Amino acid sequence: MASPTHSSQTRQRYKGAVRHSYGPDSFAVNGLNQEDFMMGLPRSTSDTDLVSLDTRSTLTISSSHYTIAQSEDLVITWDIKEEVDAGDWIGMYHVDEALSENFLDYKNRGINGSHKGQIVWKIDSTSNFSDGETQVCFRYYHGVNGTLRATTPSITIKKASAPVSPTKPHGFILTYAAF
Numbered sequence: 001m002a003s004p005t006h007s008s009q010t011r012q013r014y015k016g017a018v019r020h021s022y023g024p025d026s027f028a029v030n031g032l033n034q035e036d037f038m039m040g041l042p043r044s045t046s047d048t049d050l051v052s053l054d055t056r057s058t059l060t061i062s063s064s065h066y067t068i069a070q071s072e073d074l075v076i077t078w079d080i081k082e083e084v085d086a087g088d089w090i091g092m093y094h095v096d097e098a099l100s101e102n103f104l105d106y107k108n109r110g111i112n113g114s115h116k117g118q119i120v121w122k123i124d125s126t127s128n129f130s131d132g133e134t135q136v137c138f139r140y141y142h143g144v145n146g147t148l149r150a151t152t153p154s155i156t157i158k159k160a161s162a163p164v165s166p167t168k169p170h171g172f173i174l175t176y177a178a179f
Contacts, residue, residue, distance in 0.1 A: 059150035069160045077118040086113040087143025
């Protein structure tokens with residue numbers, strides 16, 4: 001998906017989506033169990049095509065926990081090694097969301113097209129988080145072709161507790177009698 005627009009229709013997550021996962025049992029080879037199979041594989045440390053940390057794009061976030069209306073605003077910082085464009089954008093997603101168009105919120109990351117930068121992300125009380133705690137992540141997308149460039153680790157968003165108001169007397173009086 002290229003850059004989202006404000007004129008897009010409201011998007012809803014498809015609740016009937018099938019998720020596939022793979023575990024150790026999925027990788028049995030020639031009748032060997034996973035442990036036997038892995039024990040027989042030497043580990044290579046001389047691969048020339050491995051990506052080093054210096055050549056990988058990053059997207060970081062200032063906190064791993066956020067309480068709506070109580071925490072400081074989040075700061076999202078990017079360092080993109082690939083091609084960037086003024087239409088690049090960052091979306092906030094449920095951690096299990098696979099589709100780029102099903103963002104909870106998004107921001108254009110700036111008009112100058114820089115490879116490095118940061119943006120302040122405000123999450124206010126009008127945000128539609130139905131659970132007391134929600135796991136989200138942020139993703140950086142290239143605006144021209146919609147390629148995912150980087151993702152943050154997950155962050156826990158908590159709803160603020162309702163303020164406690166002083167209670168009024170209930171209209172009855174307790175009396176104590178001494179015996």
